[in-house]
Amino acid sequence: MIAAPPIISMDRFFLFSVIFAVSSISGCFSAYSYTTQWIEVPVDHFSFANNDTFKLRYLKNDSFAHDPQSAAILFYTGNEGDIELFAENTGFMWDIVQPENRLNAELIFAEHRYYGQSLPYGNKSYDSTKQLGYLSSEQALADFVSLLQEINPGNKRPVIAVGGSYGGMLAAWFRMKYPHMVSGAIAASAPLLQFSSITPCEVYNRILTSVFATAYTHECASNIRKSWATLKSRSETDEGRAFLTKTFKLCTNLTKHEDISQLTDYLTDMYSNLAMVNYPYSANFLAPLPAYPVREFCGRLKEANLNDTQLIEALADGVSIYVNYTGKVQCLNMKSSTTDALGTKGWDFQACTEMVMPMCTDGIKKYGIRPRSDLEMISRYGGNQISTATNIVFSNGLMDPWSGAGILRSPNDHVKIVIIPEGAHHIDLRARNPKDSQAVIAARRIHLDAIREWISQN
Amino acid sequence: MIAAPPIISMDRFFLFSVIFAVSSISGCFSAYSYTTQWIEVPVDHFSFANNDTFKLRYLKNDSFAHDPQSAAILFYTGNEGDIELFAENTGFMWDIVQPENRLNAELIFAEHRYYGQSLPYGNKSYDSTKQLGYLSSEQALADFVSLLQEINPGNKRPVIAVGGSYGGMLAAWFRMKYPHMVSGAIAASAPLLQFSSITPCEVYNRILTSVFATAYTHECASNIRKSWATLKSRSETDEGRAFLTKTFKLCTNLTKHEDISQLTDYLTDMYSNLAMVNYPYSANFLAPLPAYPVREFCGRLKEANLNDTQLIEALADGVSIYVNYTGKVQCLNMKSSTTDALGTKGWDFQACTEMVMPMCTDGIKKYGIRPRSDLEMISRYGGNQISTATNIVFSNGLMDPWSGAGILRSPNDHVKIVIIPEGAHHIDLRARNPKDSQAVIAARRIHLDAIREWISQN
Numbered sequence: 001m002i003a004a005p006p007i008i009s010m011d012r013f014f015l016f017s018v019i020f021a022v023s024s025i026s027g028c029f030s031a032y033s034y035t036t037q038w039i040e041v042p043v044d045h046f047s048f049a050n051n052d053t054f055k056l057r058y059l060k061n062d063s064f065a066h067d068p069q070s071a072a073i074l075f076y077t078g079n080e081g082d083i084e085l086f087a088e089n090t091g092f093m094w095d096i097v098q099p100e101n102r103l104n105a106e107l108i109f110a111e112h113r114y115y116g117q118s119l120p121y122g123n124k125s126y127d128s129t130k131q132l133g134y135l136s137s138e139q140a141l142a143d144f145v146s147l148l149q150e151i152n153p154g155n156k157r158p159v160i161a162v163g164g165s166y167g168g169m170l171a172a173w174f175r176m177k178y179p180h181m182v183s184g185a186i187a188a189s190a191p192l193l194q195f196s197s198i199t200p201c202e203v204y205n206r207i208l209t210s211v212f213a214t215a216y217t218h219e220c221a222s223n224i225r226k227s228w229a230t231l232k233s234r235s236e237t238d239e240g241r242a243f244l245t246k247t248f249k250l251c252t253n254l255t256k257h258e259d260i261s262q263l264t265d266y267l268t269d270m271y272s273n274l275a276m277v278n279y280p281y282s283a284n285f286l287a288p289l290p291a292y293p294v295r296e297f298c299g300r301l302k303e304a305n306l307n308d309t310q311l312i313e314a315l316a317d318g319v320s321i322y323v324n325y326t327g328k329v330q331c332l333n334m335k336s337s338t339t340d341a342l343g344t345k346g347w348d349f350q351a352c353t354e355m356v357m358p359m360c361t362d363g364i365k366k367y368g369i370r371p372r373s374d375l376e377m378i379s380r381y382g383g384n385q386i387s388t389a390t391n392i393v394f395s396n397g398l399m400d401p402w403s404g405a406g407i408l409r410s411p412n413d414h415v416k417i418v419i420i421p422e423g424a425h426h427i428d429l430r431a432r433n434p435k436d437s438q439a440v441i442a443a444r445r446i447h448l449d450a451i452r453e454w455i456s457q458n
Numbered sequence: 459m460i461a462a463p464p465i466i467s468m469d470r471f472f473l474f475s476v477i478f479a480v481s482s483i484s485g486c487f488s489a490y491s492y493t494t495q496w497i498e499v500p501v502d503h504f505s506f507a508n509n510d511t512f513k514l515r516y517l518k519n520d521s522f523a524h525d526p527q528s529a530a531i532l533f534y535t536g537n538e539g540d541i542e543l544f545a546e547n548t549g550f551m552w553d554i555v556q557p558e559n560r561l562n563a564e565l566i567f568a569e570h571r572y573y574g575q576s577l578p579y580g581n582k583s584y585d586s587t588k589q590l591g592y593l594s595s596e597q598a599l600a601d602f603v604s605l606l607q608e609i610n611p612g613n614k615r616p617v618i619a620v621g622g623s624y625g626g627m628l629a630a631w632f633r634m635k636y637p638h639m640v641s642g643a644i645a646a647s648a649p650l651l652q653f654s655s656i657t658p659c660e661v662y663n664r665i666l667t668s669v670f671a672t673a674y675t676h677e678c679a680s681n682i683r684k685s686w687a688t689l690k691s692r693s694e695t696d697e698g699r700a701f702l703t704k705t706f707k708l709c710t711n712l713t714k715h716e717d718i719s720q721l722t723d724y725l726t727d728m729y730s731n732l733a734m735v736n737y738p739y740s741a742n743f744l745a746p747l748p749a750y751p752v753r754e755f756c757g758r759l760k761e762a763n764l765n766d767t768q769l770i771e772a773l774a775d776g777v778s779i780y781v782n783y784t785g786k787v788q789c790l791n792m793k794s795s796t797t798d799a800l801g802t803k804g805w806d807f808q809a810c811t812e813m814v815m816p817m818c819t820d821g822i823k824k825y826g827i828r829p830r831s832d833l834e835m836i837s838r839y840g841g842n843q844i845s846t847a848t849n850i851v852f853s854n855g856l857m858d859p860w861s862g863a864g865i866l867r868s869p870n871d872h873v874k875i876v877i878i879p880e881g882a883h884h885i886d887l888r889a890r891n892p893k894d895s896q897a898v899i900a901a902r903r904i905h906l907d908a909i910r911e912w913i914s915q916n
Contacts (some may be wrong), residue, residue, distance in 0.1 A: 044505055044507075045504070046502075046503070046595065046596050046597060047505070047591045047594060048592075048593075048594070048753035048825075049508070049589075049590075049591025049592060050507070050585055050591070051587075129506055129507055129509075131507075133504075133505045133506035133507025133508070134505045134507060135506075136506070142838075145837050145838065146834075146837070148837070149834070149837045153833075155843060178837075178838075178840075179840070179845075179846040180841070180843035180846075352505050364736070366601045367511055369506045376607070379606075379607045379636075380600075380603065380636075381602050382636075382637070386638065387636035387637075388637040388638075391675060
C-alpha cells in the first residue's frame, strides 16, 4: 500500500470498511429524544443448531404520530455502529415527522447485531467465530423482521425503511426480500454494486481523485500523488523520521522505516473520509471539520513545484485541518481514525465474510473462516439484476467515491434514482441546513413524496 | 385423536407431515434418463460459525436442449424425499421438453438437503440438532441458489422453477426471494397459507370429508364417522380385539385397548392419502391403486344402517384396496404408511420447526429445540400478503384437501391462478394420461404458455 502507486494509493476495499465505520461517528450532543427498547431475537434465524437468543436494541419516538394505531413506521435499518449515532445523524427522518408535514409517522431506529449494545454474547461476542459467526447482513435483516413482527403485527401499518451507506444497502434489501413487511425504502449512498465482478476496481479511486483534483487547484491531487514517494524516502533515515514526527506532530515517534505504513494508512483513510464528509457546512460527523473540508485541505496544497520539505510541511498543514480543527488536539494519533467503539471489530469481520474484500486472505488467517465469493453476494441479493425491485429510491452524490457503485439507472418505473451532482456521502439523510444546495433540497422532497405515495398504497 | 371427534378425526397437522412425505413415494421403474451430479455447498449459508460443506445431489438431462448455450433450465425444487422419486413423478417436465414443443430447455432436479442422498453429515445427519439443525426451507433455497450460480453463471439462461406440494411452496418462494435467478415458477398444490393464523383449522378436514361424501354415496362419510366409535368400543374387549385383528388382517395382534390408536392413526393417514392420489387412472404414487381410489373405497361403504360388525367388515374391505390392491400383501402393517426411506425423519423435524405444528409440544421434547411460531413463517415468506409477487402460476385441485390453503386468488396481473375442479394433489405435474380431464389438460397448457412467456422476457 505504501509502494508509491500511480494516483492515490488506496486499497478501495480497505476504504470500504473504513468509510462505513465513519458513518457511525457523530457529535456528542443529543438533539433528538427517544426511548430505548429491547426485543429478544434468535442468534440464528435460519437454522436450529444454535437456539440462543439475545436482546436487540431499538430507539423509538412516537410523539409525532397523531394516530398511533395507523401511524406509518419510519424504520432506520441500523448499520455498523451504535444506533444512537445513526439516530443523531439522520436528521432527515426527524425533520419529516414534524407537524407541518402531517405525516402521522413514528420513528424506529433498529440497531444492527454485533454493534453498539446489541451484542449476542456480551463482551465475548468477538471472541471467536463460534460467537462472531452470526454477524451477517441476512441475520441482521431477519432481526428487523422479528422486530417489525412484534411492533407491527399483521403488517397493518405501512413501514418505510431508511438507511445510508451499508444501512442503505440493508434498507433496499429489506424491501426486496421482505416486501410484505416494508412498503418502500430510501437507500442513500448505498453501494449495492460494490462487488468486483460488477464495478471495476478503479472506480472508487477515480472519483476520490477527482474530488481532490477539482476542489481547489489541480496541484492538490498532484501533490498528494508525489507525497507518497517523499514520505517513503524521508522515512528511510533517522533524520527524516524525526522530521516527519515533528512536522506531523505525531503522538508516537517514527522509530524505524516500517513505521511509515501507519502514517500512510492514516492518510489513506483521511482522504477517503474527507471526501465522504465534504459537506457545505461545518459538521462533526467523522471529526469536527469546517465547511467543504476537501477545499480547505487543498487550499494548503495548492502550489506547484514544492520541494520535498515544502511538500511535507504543506501536507502536514492540510492534515491538521482533519486532526485538529478545534485546536484542542495535542498530537496526531495514527491509530485514532477508527476505534473499537465504532464497531470496526464487527465490520472487519463482515468485510472479510460477505462484503468480500481481496484483503480477506488476511481475514482467513485472522478468523479461520471461508469468506464468501463476491459472486455469492450477487447471487443472494441480485447484484445489478434488480428489475423486479419496486418502491425504492436510490440516491447518490456524485462527489461521493461510493457513488460509482451505486444504482444510478432505474431498472423500472417503480424505482426512483436521485442524483446530487455536488453531493458527498448520504448528505440527503442529514438534517436540513441553510447551506443545503437545491439538489439536496430536491432530493429530500423526492424522498418525502415517495414515502407519502408508498404510505397511501398501503 | 381417537376420541371420537365430530367428523373425520384427523389432526390436520399430522396429515400435513404425512402427506408431504407421500409425494415422495413412487413406482420402481425408471421411465426417464438423467445423469447424477453433485455440487459442494455450505452446511450453513447464513452464518460463519459452522464452515462445513457437503455434497448436494442433482439430476440433469440436457439431451432435449437444441442449443445448450441458451437453453432454459426447468428446475425442480426438490422437496422432502429422494429426488429420483420426484423426477419419476413429475412427468409434466419430461413431457414439455419433447421436440414437438420446441422449448429448448434442459431439466434439473435438485435434491433437498437432508433427504435422499444429500445428507450433510452422512448417516449421522439425524443424530442431534447439532447435525440436523441446518434442515430448513431457507437453507434449502440457498442450496438451489448455489447450484444455479454454478450451472448458470451470470443468470444468462432463463430458469423456471417447478414444484409440487412443499416443493411448490419452495418454487414460489424461490421466485419471490431470488427473482434475479428464477424467471418464473409453477407452484402446484402448494399450501402457502397452511399456517393457523391465516387458514382456519377445519378447512383441511372439511374438504377431505367432502371428497368422501361425494365420491359414491353420502353414506360413505357417515360410515367413516360412525366407525371411530365402533373401533374404540370393539377394542375394549379381548374378543373385540381378536375380531379386529382378523378382519383387518393385521400383521401384529391387537393385545390391549391402547393398541387401537395405531390402527386409527393408520386409517387417518389412509383417508388423507386416498384423497391426495384420487387420480382418474390407476397409479402407483403412494401405493398401487385403482383409478379413483376414493370411489372404489366408498363403493365398499355405500350401505346405510350397517350394524357394528357389518360396518367393520365393510371398512376392512375398503381398506384392503389401499393395502393390497395387487393381491400380494399378506397382512396390514400398521407402521408401514410412512417409512424412514421416504424422508419422514427429516420432515418430522421440519414439521416441528418451521412448518410449525401444534404437535410440536412433542417436538420440543423430541429435538430439544424452540420451534418457530407460525407468525415467524408468515413474516419470512409473506403469508397471504404477496402482492409484489410476479411470474408465478399457482394451481390447485379442489378435491385436494390442501387446496384450502392454496393461493386461489391472484394478488395481481402477474400471478396466475389455475383451478382444477375435480383435481387431486398436483395431478397437473404428472405425465399426461388418456384419462386426463379437460381441466388438467388446460392447466398444463397454461403452465407451458406461462413458461414460454417468462423465457421470452429474459
